[in-house]
Amino acid sequence: MAKPKIGLSMLYSLGKNFNESLNEIVKANVKFIEVVDDGLHALDKRRVSELKSLGESYGIKYSLHAPFADVNIASPSTPLLKAMIRRLKNSLDNARVLNAYLWIFHPGLETGISMFYPGKAWVQNRETVQLLCKTAEDYGIKIAIENVPEPYPFLMKNAEHFKKFYSEFDGDVGLVLDVGHANLNGQIEFFIETFPDRLMHIHAHDNDGTADQHLGVGYGTVNWEKFANALKKVSYSGTVVVESVENVQESLRKLEVLLV
Numbered sequence: 001m002a003k004p005k006i007g008l009s010m011l012y013s014l015g016k017n018f019n020e021s022l023n024e025i026v027k028a029n030v031k032f033i034e035v036v037d038d039g040l041h042a043l044d045k046r047r048v049s050e051l052k053s054l055g056e057s058y059g060i061k062y063s064l065h066a067p068f069a070d071v072n073i074a075s076p077s078t079p080l081l082k083a084m085i086r087r088l089k090n091s092l093d094n095a096r097v098l099n100a101y102l103w104i105f106h107p108g109l110e111t112g113i114s115m116f117y118p119g120k121a122w123v124q125n126r127e128t129v130q131l132l133c134k135t136a137e138d139y140g141i142k143i144a145i146e147n148v149p150e151p152y153p154f155l156m157k158n159a160e161h162f163k164k165f166y167s168e169f170d171g172d173v174g175l176v177l178d179v180g181h182a183n184l185n186g187q188i189e190f191f192i193e194t195f196p197d198r199l200m201h202i203h204a205h206d207n208d209g210t211a212d213q214h215l216g217v218g219y220g221t222v223n224w225e226k227f228a229n230a231l232k233k234v235s236y237s238g239t240v241v242v243e244s245v246e247n248v249q250e251s252l253r254k255l256e257v258l259l260v
């Protein structure tokens with residue numbers, strides 16, 4: 001029977017310099033690595049080619065997390081939105097060169113002026129996704145949007161938001177279920193049951209139910225057994241990557257036991 005594939009996001013090493021994180025990739029000894037195209041690890045041509053040859057040497061498949069710091073795909077400012085879309089398209093191109101199996105991005109946010117333009121941010125969010133989808137298709141890259149956490153003013157946090165989005169959206173964009181984020185609104189299993197066909201990728205980390213702490217698997221209130229059973233029920237065979245910022249190796253081992 002199909003079972004999930006386990007991987008590791010390099011988010012935990014974002015404070016280390018890029019070369020150090022390359023060593024971490026080798027040490028981690030996992031076949032699925034998620035690279036975060038942001039902060040100290042923002043990609044350029046040289047870094048992409050370094051990652052690529054590392055991947056070829058060690059048989060690693062990459063997913064690429066789009067830049068997200070200060071990024072708002074629903075921005076009401078035309079010049080800022082243009083700059084952000086340029087940066088996101090550049091990241092999509094990195095994914096293309098890297099031969100990444102998936103490019104993951106965050107939905108947009110409401111801003112301090114959204115109250116004056118009801119519904120506008122939601123429409124801009126959808127239109128930017130449409131644009132990214134088109135570029136991704138041209139590049140032959142699959143893309144997926146992630147459920148993001150309370151209490152931030154993101155437009156897509158719960159399953160209702162995703163239902164509305166998918167009912168209005170015409171294009172091939174998958175769902176990345178972030179387990180820690182979904183733990184904050186109690187919808188981990190509900191997301192899995194509601195979108196089994198959209199679900200392409202999973203971020204695994206834990207928290208105490210009050211804040212997005214990115215703790216190791218088992219260090220918070222996530223019911224991992226229930227999560228694993230829900231995945232089994234829908235025969236999920238995609239990737240589950242550890243996205244905690246601590247207890248990374250231990251989290252990998254726990255998932256291996258959990259998802260057999």
Ligand SMILES: [Mn+2]
Pocket residue numbers: 146178203243
């Ligand atoms: Mn995540």
